[in-house]
Amino acid sequence: MKITVERAKDILSQADTKRLLVVGDLMMDRFVYGTVSRISPEAPVPVVKVTHEKSMPGGACNVASNLLALGGKAAMAGIIGKDAVGEELKKQLSGSGVTLDAVIKNEIHPSSVKTRIVAERQQVVRVDREEYLQLPDSEIAMFCKRIETEVSKADGVIIEDYGKGTVQQKVVDTILKAATAADIPVGYDPKDDHILKMEGVTVVTPNRKEAFGSAGITEGEPLNNPLEDLALIEVGRILEDKWKAKHTLVTLGPHGMLLCNKGADPQHIPTRAREVFDVSGAGDTVIATYILALACGATFLEAAELSNFAAGVVVGKLGTATCNQRELIRYMASHAEEL
8 A cells, every 4th residue: 555645635734733742862953064175284184164054953853843844733852951052952942833841951961962064065074062861860750740741732752762861761651651541652763772661652763773783683784675684574573572562663774664563564665765965864754754644643554654755855955854744745746656
């Protein structure tokens, strides 16, 4: 079964009535753009002449940005520092319409910043300023209480784990308990070296590297047909047992996606990307589109197809990007002969 453009329009027409909560590591993405015409005399590295810079919400914040671009409503839950970066992050998020009632300022922990130096459409280097988040029990309890309140207002929840300390077991347990009571979908975008109990989660969306890492299997060369990749199929089976999710959606870059359904055969969804300029944030787009589509009444396969097309849009853009409804529908229409 393949999703049609008309069905996609029908699903997305419900987006403006849906409010999703995003829980995870909040970051600021900075991009420094420039040109290169020579190598430094001080070291064998390019000299980048800066032409312009920009900053935008990154990490889990980019999931919220994708939800807004797709026409949904978004609320954030996370921790920022009591610093200039945190203030800038809050200002940008609130200015775009994201609800921040569950965003907490921490006196000690600095806000995370990722700075990418880009020259001639090529990333030269990335500079990270971050510290692993460590909160006292009293602050975790307050954070979980705010999450409970936000889940009660939501139509779906996305847990976006960048391994920086926000997503911990107490937080996950709070989300899953509240979401189960509310009967709403929960998506988890994992970090491969972060072990968490996720029983009750609706879908987990690792990329290939994260999937193999989480399954504890050495990653080999991918096959063109993922359904013939026995190692990948075994990874899917292991992750079903580990996370006990209803569905596991493994993103495979140029080989598309593998949707593993509990108790059923896996399904391959071919890639829809035509050009790949930058994969930054593509995983954020996938999980945002997937959970929003489920909240709008899509089946799991329809949600996977939609998220696959949305990913095809964002990897064709430079930098951390989003996909809006108009771009998604137009992109699907351009692939109409394949549907």
